[in-house]
Amino acid sequence: MNKELEHRFVTELESNQNIVHKVCSLYTNDRDAHNDLFQEITIQLWKAYPKFRGDAKFSTWMYRVALNTAITLYRKSKKRVQTQDYDSVIFKIKSDEYDDTEEKQLKLMYNAIKQLGDIDKALVFLYLEDKDYAEISETLGITEVNARVKMNRVKNKLRTILNP
């Protein structure tokens, strides 16, 4: 019975791993920490998997466990220095796709998001993943109104960074 469960879980996670990588890239600053957090999220997903009923989409269920792990459960083992090469892996902006101004703006915005607190990051992440406010409020345990208010504050913060 377990073999089958393991196989199904790993297959689903393998095809949905982008979600976890994106969470890791927001909450960590170098490759080791990224892998560390990825592993912790995988462990938490696996531990909770027997409770996954399949009435929701696997990916939807993953958002909650991944964010909970990043926000609450994960303990950074060491203070790490942000390394340049890692930063470019996830937030790489190809110069041929954008003109200079856009590229600069995106880089500024990604940097600004990395500076946000854990909760603000989660808000931005769910927003970027095209989640609606109902899902955002449910994942974080706050009301929809508060999710909107908070999101507007984050937008304003980013706006000031971009247009000083």
Add this chain to the structure above:
Amino acid sequence: MVDELEFLKKDWQKKDEHLPKLSFDEIYQMIWKKSSSIVKWIFYISIIEFILPHLLYLIPSMRNNLSIYSDLELTNVILGVSILQYLVIFYFIYLFYKRYREISVLDNAKQLTSNILKTRKTVKYYVLFSLSMVLLTFAMLIVGIYFSDNIAETFEMGEKLSETPPEKLKWIFMASFAIVGVLFTVILGGIYFLLYGLLTRKLRRNYHELQKLEV
């Protein structure tokens, strides 16, 4: 004015090609690794905190100290206090275990954080209780000394201190026990709350952040 985040969203959703790709086997290896989550940490540290005060009694000199109680005629009081103390300790352990079991990664972020903090708080109250018990023990010893007739003999210092007047000796013992008791409690408490603060700093910050929204 274009919404900056909409612009960012388009870019974000194109990111997939740049992300790392782990193979089936790599992920399979991971599910057997040990979790190093904050809940694990809190669990083990709490267990240590529950056991540690009781290990003190295994140190030989501590056991010898217990005979001081009988010399000071405190045996019955100590017995009563001990029974009460263990009842309270078992209640704390039960409460801790119950709250620990309630922690689920499937709750929303606020509920999860709140449950972890509650579990940790149980241990905090236990430590406060233990520290009060330490103080109480010292207080009882001081009272015992006050009513004792032969203080020098109790502490096996008969010869050395025979010249000192007994009344003065009593006060010296009482004062030193008071000082040691308070120092001991303050140092233990200080270490504990430093640990407690470090362990839950991130949790408290995020919980506060989630609560702030509810105004």
